[in-house]
Amino acid sequence: MVVFSKNPVHSVLYLVLTFFIIAAHYVLLNAQFLAAVHVIVYAGAIMVLFLFVIMLLNLNKETEPHKSIWLKASAAVASGLLLVVLVGSIKGAATVQSVNAFNPNIGLIENLGKTLFKDFLLPFEVSSVLLLAAMVGAVMLGKKSIK
Amino acid sequence: MTLGYVIYKLILVVVVFAVTLLIAMYSTYAERKVAGFLQDRLGPNRAGWFGILQPVADAVKLFMKEEMIPSVSNRTLFILAPGLSLLTACMTGVVIPWGTSLTLFGTSYSLQVTDVNIGILYLFGVVSIGVYGIMIGGWASNNKYSLLGALRASSQMISYEVAMGLSIIALIMTTGTLSVGQIAAQQHGWHWNILVQPLGCLIFIICAFAETNRAPFDLPECEQELVGGYHTEYSSMKMGFYLFAEYINMFISSAVISTFYFGGYNMPFVGRFIHDPNLLAVCGVVFLFAKIFFGIFFFMWVRWTIPRFRYDQLMNLGWKTLIPLSILNLVLTGAWMMRHEILSVFIK
Numbered sequence: 001m002v003v004f005s006k007n008p009v010h011s012v013l014y015l016v017l018t019f020f021i022i023a024a025h026y027v028l029l030n031a032q033f034l035a036a037v038h039v040i041v042y043a044g045a046i047m048v049l050f051l052f053v054i055m056l057l058n059l060n061k062e063t064e065p066h067k068s069i070w071l072k073a074s075a076a077v078a079s080g081l082l083l084v085v086l087v088g089s090i091k092g093a094a095t096v097q098s099v100n101a102f103n104p105n106i107g108l109i110e111n112l113g114k115t116l117f118k119d120f121l122l123p124f125e126v127s128s129v130l131l132l133a134a135m136v137g138a139v140m141l142g143k144k145s146i147k
Numbered sequence: 148m149t150l151g152y153v154i155y156k157l158i159l160v161v162v163v164f165a166v167t168l169l170i171a172m173y174s175t176y177a178e179r180k181v182a183g184f185l186q187d188r189l190g191p192n193r194a195g196w197f198g199i200l201q202p203v204a205d206a207v208k209l210f211m212k213e214e215m216i217p218s219v220s221n222r223t224l225f226i227l228a229p230g231l232s233l234l235t236a237c238m239t240g241v242v243i244p245w246g247t248s249l250t251l252f253g254t255s256y257s258l259q260v261t262d263v264n265i266g267i268l269y270l271f272g273v274v275s276i277g278v279y280g281i282m283i284g285g286w287a288s289n290n291k292y293s294l295l296g297a298l299r300a301s302s303q304m305i306s307y308e309v310a311m312g313l314s315i316i317a318l319i320m321t322t323g324t325l326s327v328g329q330i331a332a333q334q335h336g337w338h339w340n341i342l343v344q345p346l347g348c349l350i351f352i353i354c355a356f357a358e359t360n361r362a363p364f365d366l367p368e369c370e371q372e373l374v375g376g377y378h379t380e381y382s383s384m385k386m387g388f389y390l391f392a393e394y395i396n397m398f399i400s401s402a403v404i405s406t407f408y409f410g411g412y413n414m415p416f417v418g419r420f421i422h423d424p425n426l427l428a429v430c431g432v433v434f435l436f437a438k439i440f441f442g443i444f445f446f447m448w449v450r451w452t453i454p455r456f457r458y459d460q461l462m463n464l465g466w467k468t469l470i471p472l473s474i475l476n477l478v479l480t481g482a483w484m485m486r487h488e489i490l491s492v493f494i495k
């Protein structure tokens with residue numbers, strides 16, 4: 001539905017629906033924190049920005065760039081090859097047994113916090129620095145001129 | 148998961164839903180009465196005794212009005228949007244603890260629909276989805292004024308969500324839980340969170356005004372500039388849905404503010420006079436609703452007192468004042484919680 005809709009705004013709304021379904025899967029895996037954060041961040045913030053941009057751009061048929069037939073054909077072939085690779089990898093992965101026993105409480109927020117701040121402290125902090133750098137970069141780009 | 152449990156939860160959900168709708172209905176009446184009171188007028192007083200039937204008359208009027216859907220608009224989304232707005236407004240009520248538990252015939256019945264361990268995040272998730280009702284409505288009307296109103300509303304809501312989230316994080320740090328039920332239970336007696344988090348409470352209340360699109364932050368629907376904002380093209384009951392969603396949001400945000408910062412169903416000194424736990428639970432519900440009604444009155448009081456902000460002032464207040472303040476609040480809270488560790492470093 002996301003891909004086949006003619007109207008870009010409809011595509012975005014279907015994508016929001018997809019995010020909700022992913023969040024529902026997280027809930028089924030007993031990872032409520034992840035589900036809630038997923039809804040807040042993706043559906044609540046990022047997709048709203050997408051909608052903003054698309055509504056303001058006012059896309060329609062006339063402004064759509066026309067691509068050559070060769071480009072379309074090559075895109076079809078490339079995506080077909082990707083599909084073959086993905087199907088092959090899924091077929092291979094099905095036989096692998098999971099090594100760790102699944103802990104049903106790992107998604108609850110207490111356990112998640114402990115894991116994040118004990119076992120994965122360094123990656124967590126590094127990713128926060130990365131986000132800060134991205135934010136500073138965005139502000140720099142947004143400034144009109146630097147004196 | 149017995150049948151009785153399911154029935155009890157169903158009854159509770161229906162009661163919460165009915166009370167929410169009833170209060171939203173009478174908020175429209177109260178709004179006009181409060182406006183009349185503040186402006187030294189009488190307010191509605193024709194339908195029924197002191198105008199008490201005014202909301203019913205309004206509802207009949209809204210249902211009877213001619214329904215118009217703009218021919219160039221996107222029909223499905225145009226119809227979907229007000230429903231979405233109302234749905235998200237109603238969904239938040241389930242995590243609020245309306246009281247302690249009642250014990251009937253040897254079984255204890257909690258007066259909270261569900262106490263999920265991420266209650267606060269659930270609230271945030273639902274609030275952040277609430278933007279879609281407005282945005283889709285504004286876009287589907289195919290009207291420049293509606294689109295501008297919708298853009299204003301959603302950018303305002305996103306900006307103030309940040310400050311609201313940061314002020315809530317400080318609250319979570321002091322309470323140590325994300326469950327709304329536990330936060331309410333911790334504020335027993337005089338341990339109200341406003342005494343611990345005065346700055347956070349102030350930021351939260353300001354953000355709640357912005358999130359519900361109430362004056363002085365009602366720029367999305369400011370009549371002078373935008374004709375009517377995102378619901379310009381709406382008529383009849385769809386328009387009524389949007390207005391209703393606003394009043395439900397107001398009720399729910401008053402409930403959330405009272406639960407988070409003003410003790411929820413707790414009231415000091417009550418435990419000394421009333422010892423029966425059932426009676427205490429009923430009193431708790433009464434106290435919570437008294438706080439909520441005061442909150443709603445406060446919303447109206449501010450609306451009819453303070454003029455509207457300009458849009459750049461609104462954004463400056465959100466990004467340049469409230470967010471730094473809430474980060475400061477966060478740092479101070481953290482430092483206070485770690486004061487023994489920090490002091491021991493310097494003293495040693």
